C-alpha cells in the first residue's frame with residue numbers, strides 16, 4: 050500500500066462532486082454518480098467473493114444515474130484509512146479506502162475522452 054492520503058476532502062453537493070486533494074498535491078474530482086456506480090460494498094459487487102481492492106473497469110461503462118441513489122447524503126471518515134458514503138436512497142455500505150479512491154482517480158484520467 051502506498052502512503053498517499055487525502056489532505057483535504059470536500060463534498061460539493063451543488064455541483065455533485067467529491068473534491069479530494071492528496072498529500073502529493075494531486076487533485077481528484079469525483080462525480081457522485083461515478084462513486085455510486087463504483088460502490089465497493091458486497092451488495093453492489095454481487096457478493097463478497099467479487100469484492101476487489103480496486104474499482105472495476107466497467108464502472109465507466111454504466112450509464113450515470115440521476116436519482117436519489119447518486120445524491121450524497123453524508124460522508125464520514127472511517128478511521129484514518131477510508132470514507133464511508135451514505136446516499137439519499139439509504140444505501141451506506143460502501144467503504145472507499147484511499148487506495149481505491151486513488152485508483153479510481155487514475156482510471157478516470159485514463160477513461161476521459
Ligand SMILES: [Zn+2]
Nearest residue numbers: 088090093143
Ligand atoms: Zn454498495
